[in-house]
Amino acid sequence: MAEKDIAExxxxxxxxxxxxxxxxxxxxxDEVVHPEELTDVLPQSTYKVDGKLRQQERDVAKLWKNSELRLALFGIENQSAVDRTMPLRIIGYDGAAYRNELNDKNEKMYPVVTVVLYFGCEQRWKKPRCLKDCFQIPERLNPYVSDYHINVIEVAWLPDEMIAKFSNPFRMVAEYFSQMRKDQEYHPSEEAVRHAKEMLDLMALLTDDVRFTEAKENVKEGESMTMRSILLDKIEARGEARGEARGEARGEARGEARGEARGTEKTWVASARNIMKNMQLTAQQAVEAISVPMDLRAKVLEQL
Known part of the structure; x- marks a missing residue:
C-alpha cells in the first residue's frame, strides 16, 4: 500500500x-505559478476520534509564494472512483491546514486551495461537490448550515483546447483518459516524455492497461522516449516473439471463418475477442492481425 501511495x-x-x-x-x-516558487508541505495532519489521535494525509500539497509575497497552499487529491464523501474529506484537510496556521504565530496567514483530479472515464462525477449536498437538511435549517464547495476536475471530460494547455507529461495523461472516453482507443503522442518512469507508474495504477505496467519495467533513467515508442513500438517488438502464435491464431481464424462461404460474422467476432484477450490488442489491431474481410470489418468492430 505504501509503495502504491508513493507511486501515485x-x-x-x-x-x-x-x-x-x-x-x-x-x-x-497563464504562467502565474512558477516551479521555483513552490515548496513542499507536509501532507499529514492529525485529528482526534474517541480520545485517540488519528492521521489523515493529502496526496500532494505545496506552499506557493510569488513575487508579491502572497501565500497559498495548493493541494491535489487523486481520485479514480466517484466518492460521495469527498466534500467531508476536503473540509477535513483544509481545516487542518488552517488550524496549523493558527498554531504557528510567526507565519503569515494564507488561503488554502484544493483540487480533486478525477480520472474516471466511464461515468461523470455525479456525487456531491459541496458540503450541503452530503446531507438531507430541513428547509428551515438550511440557511444556517455553512456550505463548503470543492473543486472537482473531470480529467476525461476536459475540452481538447484545455488539455492542449497542459505541458507534458500531464497533457499525455489527460489525453489518454479523454481518448479512452471518446474512442475507447489510445493514440500515443510522438513527443518525448518528461518524467517517463513516474508517469508510467501513475498510469499503471490508474488504468487497467497492462501496457503501462509492462513498459515501465523497460524505461531507463535519462533515456529519451516517446509515448509511441514506449507503448506501440513495444507491441511491435513483441510481435516477432509472438509471430508464431499470431500466425496460428490467424490461420485458425481464417480456417474457421472461411470454412463455409468465408465464414460468418459471429466467428470473426469470437476470434477477434480471443486474440484481444490473449495478446492485449485493441479491437482495431485484432481485426487487422487476423485479416477480417474488409466487407465485414465495420460490423465486427461494432461488436468488440
Missing part, C-alpha cells in the same frame, strides 16, 4: 508538473 503521488509532486496543472486549472493556462 510522485509525478504530481514534481514542481514543474504541479505548477503547470495549477496554472491551467486555476489561471486558464
Amino acid at each position: 503521488k510522485q509525478l504530481l509532486s514534481y514542481a514543474d508538473v504541479f505548477a503547470n496543472i495549477m496554472n491551467v486549472i486555476l489561471f486558464q493556462g
Whole structure:
C-alpha cells in the first residue's frame, strides 16, 4: 500500500508538473505559478476520534509564494472512483491546514486551495461537490448550515483546447483518459516524455492497461522516449516473439471463418475477442492481425 501511495503521488509532486496543472486549472493556462516558487508541505495532519489521535494525509500539497509575497497552499487529491464523501474529506484537510496556521504565530496567514483530479472515464462525477449536498437538511435549517464547495476536475471530460494547455507529461495523461472516453482507443503522442518512469507508474495504477505496467519495467533513467515508442513500438517488438502464435491464431481464424462461404460474422467476432484477450490488442489491431474481410470489418468492430 505504501509503495502504491508513493507511486501515485510522485509525478504530481514534481514542481514543474504541479505548477503547470495549477496554472491551467486555476489561471486558464497563464504562467502565474512558477516551479521555483513552490515548496513542499507536509501532507499529514492529525485529528482526534474517541480520545485517540488519528492521521489523515493529502496526496500532494505545496506552499506557493510569488513575487508579491502572497501565500497559498495548493493541494491535489487523486481520485479514480466517484466518492460521495469527498466534500467531508476536503473540509477535513483544509481545516487542518488552517488550524496549523493558527498554531504557528510567526507565519503569515494564507488561503488554502484544493483540487480533486478525477480520472474516471466511464461515468461523470455525479456525487456531491459541496458540503450541503452530503446531507438531507430541513428547509428551515438550511440557511444556517455553512456550505463548503470543492473543486472537482473531470480529467476525461476536459475540452481538447484545455488539455492542449497542459505541458507534458500531464497533457499525455489527460489525453489518454479523454481518448479512452471518446474512442475507447489510445493514440500515443510522438513527443518525448518528461518524467517517463513516474508517469508510467501513475498510469499503471490508474488504468487497467497492462501496457503501462509492462513498459515501465523497460524505461531507463535519462533515456529519451516517446509515448509511441514506449507503448506501440513495444507491441511491435513483441510481435516477432509472438509471430508464431499470431500466425496460428490467424490461420485458425481464417480456417474457421472461411470454412463455409468465408465464414460468418459471429466467428470473426469470437476470434477477434480471443486474440484481444490473449495478446492485449485493441479491437482495431485484432481485426487487422487476423485479416477480417474488409466487407465485414465495420460490423465486427461494432461488436468488440
